[in-house]
Amino acid sequence: MQKAPTGLNIAIVGGGLSGLCFASILAKNRHIVNHSVTIYEKGNPNSYQGTSLDLDKNSQNVLKQAGIFHKYNAISRPGSDYFKLFSSSGDMLSVFFVPKVLKWLIPSSPETNRELMRDAFLENLRYENVDIFFDTAVENAEQTENGSMRLYGDDQKVLGEFDLVVDSSGFRSNLRRLRIEDDGKYYTGITMIHGSIEDPERVFDEKMLDMLGEGTVSFLGARAQSLSLQRYGAGIEDHRTSLYFSCLWADAHMDDAIGLSKDRRNTSGFYCDKESLDLVKNWIIEKMGNHWNPYYHQSIHAIDQVCIRPLNQHPAPTFINDHMNLICIGDSLHTVPPYTGSGGELALGDALDLAKLLIKDGNELKMPHIRELEKKMLKRAASVAKQGDYTKKWFTKNEHSDAVMTRTELTGGYRIAIFLLWLLAKIYNLEVIIARWFNRNK
Numbered sequence: 001m002q003k004a005p006t007g008l009n010i011a012i013v014g015g016g017l018s019g020l021c022f023a024s025i026l027a028k029n030r031h032i033v034n035h036s037v038t039i040y041e042k043g044n045p046n047s048y049q050g051t052s053l054d055l056d057k058n059s060q061n062v063l064k065q066a067g068i069f070h071k072y073n074a075i076s077r078p079g080s081d082y083f084k085l086f087s088s089s090g091d092m093l094s095v096f097f098v099p100k101v102l103k104w105l106i107p108s109s110p111e112t113n114r115e116l117m118r119d120a121f122l123e124n125l126r127y128e129n130v131d132i133f134f135d136t137a138v139e140n141a142e143q144t145e146n147g148s149m150r151l152y153g154d155d156q157k158v159l160g161e162f163d164l165v166v167d168s169s170g171f172r173s174n175l176r177r178l179r180i181e182d183d184g185k186y187y188t189g190i191t192m193i194h195g196s197i198e199d200p201e202r203v204f205d206e207k208m209l210d211m212l213g214e215g216t217v218s219f220l221g222a223r224a225q226s227l228s229l230q231r232y233g234a235g236i237e238d239h240r241t242s243l244y245f246s247c248l249w250a251d252a253h254m255d256d257a258i259g260l261s262k263d264r265r266n267t268s269g270f271y272c273d274k275e276s277l278d279l280v281k282n283w284i285i286e287k288m289g290n291h292w293n294p295y296y297h298q299s300i301h302a303i304d305q306v307c308i309r310p311l312n313q314h315p316a317p318t319f320i321n322d323h324m325n326l327i328c329i330g331d332s333l334h335t336v337p338p339y340t341g342s343g344g345e346l347a348l349g350d351a352l353d354l355a356k357l358l359i360k361d362g363n364e365l366k367m368p369h370i371r372e373l374e375k376k377m378l379k380r381a382a383s384v385a386k387q388g389d390y391t392k393k394w395f396t397k398n399e400h401s402d403a404v405m406t407r408t409e410l411t412g413g414y415r416i417a418i419f420l421l422w423l424l425a426k427i428y429n430l431e432v433i434i435a436r437w438f439n440r441n442k
């Protein structure tokens, strides 16, 4: 395909979900505006990506624009949008799934395997000849006298000068502080112990396998504890499953409380050695105490590697340095906790919107447009964060109580409210699709 003359020189810091997606959309539109793109990623092409993501219809549409949607089935787990909820004593509370007859109305959102999604993006970018520098952490940036942005790597090494820097380096971004003044209060008060089980088929009994099924099962415990198991292998024969044990914890340092030695973590933050695994397993079982049916311990004993994730959320930001040709997107701009289930969707939405804006604005960099878009991204994230606050309130309402949520409780208002909220969210997506279609055809 014929390419347009070279446009802006853009650096992307962080080759995660939003960075790779943004680069892919720009690359696919080079025939309209040929922006030159360079990606700096601190990990290597095989770095651990986390487990899976369930992506709504909007995000699936973003993957279409990025040119990887044709691989969606191959990178997602069939039937994984089946979600079951149990109490910690073993009562089934609810089941959520989209019946076949309603699939035309409510799109399904199976779990998408992150590793395979990253590979699909990378293959795309290789094909498009986009420069990606792995094992290259960006440490700092500054604006030069002529207005361009200079990026620095390790030891103050200059990596290059760019018209625009897009910071997509996630929650621990080094560049966010150049754009946003934070008060440093991030921790939500919930810590998630994130384990991974290689082959539940080998270690679980039949009843437990049945509870797990092919999708996600969550168990709600007393004292705001919860346990979830989720398949993340893409093909049905790939049994890999995540385990999440979440509980309230006063500070973001549960590793220390468990007695873990942080230098035993691998580069992805996981503990894999037997001694650390035993410490974590015993700690969870002790915390579950007699509020949980000991039957569930089999899932804890099955953990093969584990990571401690204090859940964070960015507060509303105060922007500084408006003049800098720097924009943060995704988690670097607005981290929301995983229990919103939407951080990745927001990151993909940011990637699409920024790419579309830069394509529309052509060879000229119009920072006021980018600042307007930044506000839109934040507004979208604020609404997700608000929903997350409700979810947190709901999950933690038993904070001081030994009582477990009961089926009767959920059968009443909660069950109906959850179902309606879920249905509304799905239908809202449909509305967005119709609005987009309508705008396109105006």
Ligand SMILES: Cc1cc2nc3c(=O)[nH]c(=O)nc-3n(C[C@H](O)[C@H](O)[C@H](O)COP(=O)(O)OP(=O)(O)OC[C@H]3O[C@@H](n4cnc5c(N)ncnc54)[C@H](O)[C@@H]3O)c2cc1C
Pocket (backbone or CB within 6 Å): 013, 014, 015, 016, 017, 018, 019, 040, 041, 042, 043, 050, 052, 053, 054, 055, 136, 137, 138, 139, 168, 169, 170, 171, 172, 173, 174, 194, 309, 329, 330, 331, 332, 338, 341, 342, 343, 344, 345, 346, 347
């Ligand atoms: C356990 C868990 C489950 C989740 N489940 C869901 C879900 O079901 N649905 C959903 O929508 N969201 C989910 N999320 C949230 C989602 O994963 C994030 O919101 C999303 O990955 C953010 O994308 P991002 O591109 O902003 O950042 P990331 O995906 O974190 O990518 C950042 C990249 O930047 C790189 N990097 C970091 N620092 C530097 C540096 N200094 N220089 C260069 N590179 C750097 C990192 O190596 C990484 O590759 C979940 C999160 C967690 C923790």
